[in-house]
Amino acid sequence: MTTQTATAGLQEQGGTDFKKVGVWIASVGIWFLPLLWIDPTTYAVLTVAGLAMGMLIFLTASGLTLIFGLMDVLNLAHGAFFVWGAYVGFSLLNALQQVGWVEGAGAAQSIGSVLLCLLAALVVGGLMGIVLEKMLVRLTYGSHLKQILITMGASLILVEILKVVWSPNDEVVMVPAAFQGSWDIMDVIITKFRVVAIVVGLVVLGGIQLVMMRTKLGIIVRAGVENKEVVETLGYNIRRVFTGVFCAGAALAAVGGTMWSIFKEQIHPAMGEENLIFALIVVIIGGMGSVTGSFLGAIMVGLAFNYVAYTLPPLALGANIMIMAVILLIRPTGLMGKE
Amino acid sequence: MAEPILSLAKVHTYIEQHHILQGVDLSFMPGRATVLLGRNGAGKSTTLRTVMGLTPASSGEITLKGRAVQAMKPYEVAKLGVGFVPEDQAVLYTLSVEENFRLAMLSESETTWARMETIFQLFPDMKKFWRSKAGVLSGGQKQMLAIARAFVNDHDLLLIDEPSKGLAPIVVDHLIESINHIKNHTTVILVEQNFYMASHIGVDYFILDDGRTVHQGLMADLVHDDGLKQKYLGIA
Ligand SMILES: Nc1ncnc2c1ncn2[C@@H]1O[C@H](COP(=O)(O)OP(=O)(O)OP(=O)(O)O)[C@@H](O)[C@H]1O
Numbered sequence A: 001m002t003t004q005t006a007t008a009g010l011q012e013q014g015g016t017d018f019k020k021v022g023v024w025i026a027s028v029g030i031w032f033l034p035l036l037w038i039d040p041t042t043y044a045v046l047t048v049a050g051l052a053m054g055m056l057i058f059l060t061a062s063g064l065t066l067i068f069g070l071m072d073v074l075n076l077a078h079g080a081f082f083v084w085g086a087y088v089g090f091s092l093l094n095a096l097q098q099v100g101w102v103e104g105a106g107a108a109q110s111i112g113s114v115l116l117c118l119l120a121a122l123v124v125g126g127l128m129g130i131v132l133e134k135m136l137v138r139l140t141y142g143s144h145l146k147q148i149l150i151t152m153g154a155s156l157i158l159v160e161i162l163k164v165v166w167s168p169n170d171e172v173v174m175v176p177a178a179f180q181g182s183w184d185i186m187d188v189i190i191t192k193f194r195v196v197a198i199v200v201g202l203v204v205l206g207g208i209q210l211v212m213m214r215t216k217l218g219i220i221v222r223a224g225v226e227n228k229e230v231v232e233t234l235g236y237n238i239r240r241v242f243t244g245v246f247c248a249g250a251a252l253a254a255v256g257g258t259m260w261s262i263f264k265e266q267i268h269p270a271m272g273e274e275n276l277i278f279a280l281i282v283v284i285i286g287g288m289g290s291v292t293g294s295f296l297g298a299i300m301v302g303l304a305f306n307y308v309a310y311t312l313p314p315l316a317l318g319a320n321i322m323i324m325a326v327i328l329l330i331r332p333t334g335l336m337g338k339e
Numbered sequence B: 001m002a003e004p005i006l007s008l009a010k011v012h013t014y015i016e017q018h019h020i021l022q023g024v025d026l027s028f029m030p031g032r033a034t035v036l037l038g039r040n041g042a043g044k045s046t047t048l049r050t051v052m053g054l055t056p057a058s059s060g061e062i063t064l065k066g067r068a069v070q071a072m073k074p075y076e077v078a079k080l081g082v083g084f085v086p087e088d089q090a091v092l093y094t095l096s097v098e099e100n101f102r103l104a105m106l107s108e109s110e111t112t113w114a115r116m117e118t119i120f121q122l123f124p125d126m127k128k129f130w131r132s133k134a135g136v137l138s139g140g141q142k143q144m145l146a147i148a149r150a151f152v153n154d155h156d157l158l159l160i161d162e163p164s165k166g167l168a169p170i171v172v173d174h175l176i177e178s179i180n181h182i183k184n185h186t187t188v189i190l191v192e193q194n195f196y197m198a199s200h201i202g203v204d205y206f207i208l209d210d211g212r213t214v215h216q217g218l219m220a221d222l223v224h225d226d227g228l229k230q231k232y233l234g235i236a
């Protein structure tokens, strides 16, 4: 389904029907290629894992792409929101464990625990986003170099603070009981939390699309991506919109971090930077500024990472950079980027 | 006589290091449509952009309805009841025609939607392409959208920069009719090279040259003043 939408994006650039059909078949077909050397059961497991990973990368990438598209800001502090979200979730799960909502919890309590973690991450990430935008990012509008230096500096500081508040070492994250283990569907082992990740990713995608396509705020943001001056002269304070989008993007990254920590069952301070690399690849593949593009890019990266990691583990990240390079050769602005 | 709705006194504007406006003095009376004239590069567009706060004045005073606005941000000026139609068909291509209008609506009240009905009568194409992306409209239709969009709010003042650019003569006539229609509610300030259009809308006029106000008067007089037209506008 996702690859179909990907080709729909490619079709928009025109070309003959014949060429479109070719591109369509190629872009759907390529995801079945691993079946040549991976047995179907393993393939199914890897696909679910890849989709789940893609959804979680999307959480970080969606904010990053909007911040770039609207504000023209390269935000390298995005990974810091992610890792802070992860640690906030980790601490909250430890606290909830005391009241029996994690290990040995029932279904309702488990869901409640995860939702509380997501909410806490959302709030902490959002607040960090507002403060960072108002204090630092605001000073860097118009200069990518300043943005890179300042957001990278902010990121380093935030991670150092995190090491002081928590610890510089790996920590094990407890998974609420109802999401532990896996289902076995005809020999295909599906880890429960992967399904949760896919659901959360789809809900967030749906939410973003709803706001962007159906609300006045969405119209203002999309208009701002295209032409800030017009939006200003129509009576909107674009700076306020900037702060709002930065806050929302940071909150989503933090939610992504919490989800990732439960997904991986462990956390470490460098996980923000690692995730940022994936998110940047995804944003470039999808086209800077396009949420749908990021979604497609994230799915591609998630799937490719898992197929390649199974086949040739050392090449997993390299394969994603390859995909990025190939897509940029075919379409320099990314899958859904503006011309 | 009544207070001017908008006045500029000794306004200077720099764009980067270039000294573009070098002492612009203008005043606009409520209810009297005024045309800004002058040859290419005279500073007409910059004057409107300076009023909007897009290229802020470096010195001088801009007074809107008795309020000093020279230090205000564009959105603040807009909120004081000023509509702005820029020179370059500034419609949002990736938004539908409907979304372009909704973006322009400062409130989506019943009166606003009632005004939409009038707009559809003036610009039937807007209804026809209501759900299409504005990017697919023709140049003339984009221009109409940019102007019609400015009609959805009950502005006190409307700044329109060269609406006739690239439009067929029949469309220009149509546009003149539309602008004259809103002139009854809104004070219109029009930058226009097309003298036919300028003379059919303007009551007062100002001529700018090299970033300065060089002449002003009644449009009815300018129509017969071939010397002045020759000197500053290059038309006889
Ligand atoms: N961004 C800019 N950078 C440098 N110079 C500029 C810029 N914008 C305008 N100018 C200069 O300012 C002067 C006035 O420009 P402006 O657009 O106000 O003229 P205009 O009277 O509207 O002309 P036209 O009738 O051609 O639209 C011109 O000489 C132009 O070259």
Ligand SMILES: [Mg+2]
Residues within 6 Å of the ligand: B044, B045, B046, B087, B161
């Ligand atoms: Mg001009």
